[in-house]
Amino acid sequence: MPGVAGVDVVGGVREEIQVNLDLQRLQSVGVNISDVLNALRDRNVDVSGGRLRDGAVEPLTRAVGKFSNVKELEGLSFIVRSPNPNTAIAPKQVYLRDFADIIDGTEEQRVFTTLNGQEAVRLLVTKQPDANTVEVIDRVKAKIKNLQSSGLIPNDAELTATLDESNLIRASVANVTSSGIFGSGLAAIAVFLFLGSLRQTLIITLAIPLATLAAIICMGIFGFSLNLFSLGGLALGVGIVVDNSIVMLENITIGIEKIRKRKGSDPDFNEIIDQSQASSTEIESALIASTSTNLVVIFPFLLLGGFLSLLFNQLILTISFAVLASISIAVTVVPMLASRLLAIPWSSRLNETWFMRGFERRFAAATLGYGGFLARIVPYRLLVVIGLFVILGGGGFLMGRQLPQEIIPQVKTGDVNLNAQFPAGTTLAQNQKVMKMVDEILIKQPETAYSFATIGGGSFGNNVTSNPLRSGSTITLKPNADLAGFVSRVNQEIGRLNLAGVRIRVNPGQVRGIIVNNSPVPRTDIDVILQGSNPESLAQAGIEVLSALEKVKGANFRPDTDARQPEVQIVPDWERLQALGLSTQAIGSTLQTAITGSVPTQLQRGDRLIDVRVQLDPTLRKNASQLQQVPLFVSNNRPVRLADVSTIREGRAPSEIQRINQRQVYLVLGSLERGASLSDALKQTEQAIAAINLPDGVTVLPSSAKAANDNLSGAFGVLGLLASFLVFVVMAVQYNSLLDPLVIMLTIPLALAGGIVGLYVTNSSINVMVVIGVILLIGIVVNNAIVLVELANQLREEQKCSRIQAMLQAAPTRLRPILMTTITTVVGAFPLALGGGDGGEFLQPLGIVIFSGLALATILTLFLIPCSYVLLHEFSWAKVRKLVPAKVSSRN
16 A cells, blocks of 8 residues: 555464474384474475477476375375384384374464453554655555455454554644634734724734745745644744734834824825835834844754754744745735725724724723833833843742753653563463453553553564563553543552562553654663673662662653573583584474474465474473473484483573673663653652662663753753844844844843743743743744834934933834734734643643743833833943932933
8 A cells, every 4th residue: 555664463373283293102103303394394395397398288397295285294104214224124104193283273372462351463554754644544444444345354353443643643733723723813803903993904814824825835845744843833923924014014004194194184095005115114124123033043943953853843944934924925915905905995993883992092091001101110220120130030040940851742642551571480371360450450441442452572563572571551542531640540550459570660652753862772761771791780780770769759660671581401411412413403403393393384275374383292391301301313213312411400591681882781761750850850860879889890871861851951052042142143233233132132031031930830841842932932022122122213313312212202102013913922822832632732832931931021021121222322330330210311
């Protein structure tokens, strides 16, 4: 099928023909095990003889030797000669049925798979790397329906989709899309409230679909797909794209209103066109400056590599596309529409309704109140600036230290993973008994939809490994299930089973394909790596570390390797072997055939090949004493027992050897519980290990998880500084000044404090998405300060007034567009900040930071920027020393 890379089968059994050898009968007839293998291999072949030249027909010839059925296996004959060549005993003929039971059945099952307690077989369909997940899954479902309707899948076979990654993708995409639509609606309502005009609202809201379509076109050009990140970028861009259009339209309407006041009547069509052109030219520099700041903060992200580049490039570039589209629309479409629509004499008169008149009256009063309050606090500008930074800086610092840290947000995938690790010596029957009790606990939970268990081993792809010390389960939860409550409750109930020595851990599922550190074992939240040269000391140190890590809150730990398992060791008598002409290889191959079995050939049955396995009868290979009777045949076909040429004893199998940089290591893996802090867990882990006196020669290697966490923190700190520096450089070039950009940059600490407050109130953690939100906020939050400082400078040049008078006049004038642009951006990010729906947790921290940071920064910017603008331009050390209010002077 197009897009399918492979289909792996887990569970079930395959057909197999078993040739179970009877030791006593095998010895009595004098047949060697290797003779049985060779006879089956040599007999089951067809040999081509070429063509016959018989006139017009040239038939092929073939010697038919392949087995056609099991009966032919039973009739396989052997010629047995006397072990003493000097005797006159004639060779005798024996058959395979004389010393073996031939069973046409299934292979011995060592790995069991169940679904909700019932035996099941699992098919894992893997897509190709460049294939669309949703499309591939839809094709697979359609193919299954076709197979069922055609009868290739029996009617009594029940197929259940226990894992469907398209569900999370569809839900995430639908959630982000609805957030974008909801944010667009809220932005349109906010614009209408402030403008009170359907025509002006239409002009602004048209910017949203136009910019979105332009961004989608750019996404297609760059080969992006519609996914959680690209749609998240579009949703965040909803509020950003209308900012430039709002400022442009507001400036045009102000110019038209000036004409109306000057003439005492409505301007004509040509005057409106001319004013639209003039007003758009006036504001272009401020729009270009604010847009440039939005873009330059994104540039450092393009320098990232590794998984961060793979994860967030589409998010960052999609926002860039939306911002570029917004400035293009603001300087082209908005003036054009304004010049035509605002010239229409007809009006809906909605602004004359009681609600709109009341809103406008209250807003005008608020504007006057803001202007009056600003005039009273500007003389105390130094105290205002210091007070804001002390309160917000100190409060933000204290709150920030209490926030937990993680690399990426935890996302509810709708499934839970259970890992069970048993002590050495556990039998498969004991493993099954424990997992049956655990499965009963899982199935009875109200949140459980499906519980798929793999008992007695594990699977990776199409490779199923038998291991009686391992089992696991994948639990699919019902929609809107309480994941944290489920994990906590299940862990408590399993703990009450008092399973001594058995490690069972239940952890939330993770988003597939996202690996955040370079741990030797991927998809691990915390790793502890012990290194040493002595395997015994290393294993003992690992046990002590595991015991100490049990006290770490919020994380579960387990060893990556199993304990050394008991084994039966066959120690050959080398002199005896040499005298009889035997080798260790001969003993080993004979044992392998006797116990595990060898597959010398296959029986063809229709279009299937069935393995023929030669092995000892299961009843004759249960313990070490029975192995002593395994026959080894030497020269002249004389049988020798295994016990005659070797010593059989009990021992321990070698442990699994893991190395890093050519040195042996012991790995301990940790999984975070949902809602736990990675930084706290890492700190507790370090403290627990530091309290242990490790044996000589055993050292602790640096944790990959801690290194990844530290590297990300350092990298994003540098990115934040670089983004701030680029914003400052762009504004310095735009204004040809250092003071105005410095004034504008003071809004960034306010935004950071606002973001921290939002995270603290919502009990969110600091992660990659938070840092991305902060860096994006750096480019967004300076926009309001730019338009405020820009107008103040224009008024100062036009009216030749002081900076205080220019700012006191510019601040109330720009209050409406500042609030409009802020509210549209905030309400655009509000649905993402709620984090509802599947996959919403991933972008939620980004929405919280932008929502809370921009909201608080805007409120305080209305007071900080006027004060700092005057303060920095008229700085005086004498006033600093006196700390007295400065007088407002027209000569300033």
